[in-house]
Amino acid sequence: MSTVDGKTVRVALLGCGTVGTEVARLLTEHADELAARAGAPVELAGIAVRRPDKHPELPQHLLTHDAAALVESDVDVVVELIGGVDPVREWLLTALRKGKSVVTANKALLAEHSAELFEAADSAGADLYFEAAVAGAIPLLRPLRESLAGDRITKVMGIVNGTTNFILSAMDSTGAGYAETLDEASRLGYAEADPTADVDGYDAASKAAILASLAFHTRVTASDVHREGIANVSASDIAAAKALGRTVKLLSICERVASADGTESVSARVHPVMIPRSHPLASVGGAFNAVFVEADAAGQLMFYGQGAGGAPTASAVLGDLVAVARNRVIGGRGPRESAHAALPVRPMGQTPTRYHVSLDVADKPGVLAQVAHVFADHEVSIAAVRQRDRNDTASLVIVTHLAPDAALQATVEAIGTMDVVNEVVSVMRVEGEDS
């Protein structure tokens, strides 16, 4: 049953931080098991690190600082865990053009240059796998690329950034503001020294681009993704959400949107969202990620697991490594880029969303009528209103039906200028409830 008769698969490892160290360890410790699964020994042929002298824990004869030379050497698979676009992009293009398979966790690179990378892979018949680039250990990309290949995916929505999820969960439980909570997250090691990529949504936007591309067979890059981070989420927003049995999460949302004339487009966006506390995503805390997928035939699916960390990410890398090694052994290859649908990407302003708007208004008759009039002027339909008196002011909470995001934005702007409106307390998009 267990045939390990294939030619040894030689692996170059680029980068050896938290994830790379785990990959190197598992490759060595589980060598027999991996060989049985791949059908050939899988051997670490070299490890490129910036400063070889800083890695006394690694086999010294494998270390090099020359990643370019390692890629050009006699290796079959390149595992890239350095991250960032340059100079990694050139190395991986070189590897693919020479027919070497590539396994990478590099979301930033894939979110901008996947077309070029896939073309290089296709022309040389090489594999490009990247399960670890989105949602760490969770097997998510393979199901999207393969299991659902016969279905029609309509929506992918989830929590794919652990730092922002930690901060929002903490704000929800303590009632503290954003800046204070970010400081605490940094102190505890949940936020990087420069947290921009996480808190401004760049990381989640790269992942949304990768997810939308796979789900809708369309090339979507990070620059196509509408991006809002969590820096503007205030303690008032969190309190307003709580008062309504909701919580705030930063979600990556990829949707197939049909126009009135039946033509389809893709919406990909990252922004804070209010969801009901009963929603399965509401209870996802800490470093965990969770992603919902909706498809015509399959219905609703959820995937849950650890989104980051050395060992979980290494698990995803090794799964890919076994797959590309096995493909080499049997002379096949994995799924290629699937971009045949080539749907247009819909601008955020034209994307249908729902808003929650919380207002502090004058407590006198006719205010609701005036405010409702502004919504109507912008052709935004109201789903629910809640009004509460507070001394001589009143709070007015409005949740809309679906409307183009631009119309909702314009409505909120107009309301902010009304005499009877003292303050726009909170504005946030809503997901996960019937409209």
Added chain:
Amino acid sequence: MSTVDGKTVRVALLGCGTVGTEVARLLTEHADELAARAGAPVELAGIAVRRPDKHPELPQHLLTHDAAALVESDVDVVVELIGGVDPVREWLLTALRKGKSVVTANKALLAEHSAELFEAADSAGADLYFEAAVAGAIPLLRPLRESLAGDRITKVMGIVNGTTNFILSAMDSTGAGYAETLDEASRLGYAEADPTADVDGYDAASKAAILASLAFHTRVTASDVHREGIANVSASDIAAAKALGRTVKLLSICERVASADGTESVSARVHPVMIPRSHPLASVGGAFNAVFVEADAAGQLMFYGQGAGGAPTASAVLGDLVAVARNRVIGGRGPRESAHAALPVRPMGQTPTRYHVSLDVADKPGVLAQVAHVFADHEVSIAAVRQRDRNDTASLVIVTHLAPDAALQATVEAIGTMDVVNEVVSVMRVEGEDS
């Protein structure tokens, strides 16, 4: 990007009930999309049904009652949706031996004869895919076979049978007994006319065998799986669970178990389990399935979705169909059977489990000491005790630490014969809490 230059892949469909009808529909309606994904047109070449005259809705020229002849004809892939072992087994062996790929949802067949089927597939270089056999639409088998191929899975535990889940959920919410609730489930169409396969755990045991085989690279058949159904779950069991903030679910549990001497074995079992209401599996209701997977590097993962139904199951079948079609187009093939670990299957009596025991005892001093003595005699360690008075009797609830199942069974038997014990109200295994 979109290359559909491969030779047409001709598909034989065996069986055309709820799932088959959806498969035939999707194959026709999404022909262009499927062709783009597979790299070649995927064409329905024939449909074998018992009574062709009963299917006016299907293309008449494709229908035949002769499945054996259809398998032998000029087709590349056989999709089998008839179910049961004979005569399907012979047809699929014939197909595989002739190098035709097989996609099947037949859990009963796979749980008993997968070794033979995989050997036939291997010797001819054909693909055998069966995502739809477990947990319907949920992409579960592909992640186990491929995404986690570089990791070491330690446990797979989940709800994989919708009928029993419906009945137990209903008993939990109404407080009604088993027989009454089964009748109601039959009336509503949630249970078959002959519910044996579901309520006695045969269906869940077949699925456990498939999951354990994939997770632990070991051949596990349905007859290796310890099986207890839900017919003995009483209203008292449900009430006892409720009183402790728990609920009862029928779980399929596959575990890697290490002996004191370090040798490993596999435990595969299906039985009712008490889990805390806060456990993610506790809130899985109706037709939904959910499966937890624990792996050394990946940590804890959860997969959730629809476990049955025509369209969801068809989604899984089509995902497999696209994969095997693409493998044919590019001349590769998917993962083979992985049974290299060949771990022994541990008998249930030697499997470590935890028990919840609820007793009605005489209300006098020293009863707990006597009962605790019996646990100690069997070397079963007690984790928690709760005692409550009720007139001249008292209720005594004991939850144990892990112990061999046979020791726990013997303990319960011995306790049942004690003078101070009026009644053993409920005995049930416990999962999902710290021991």
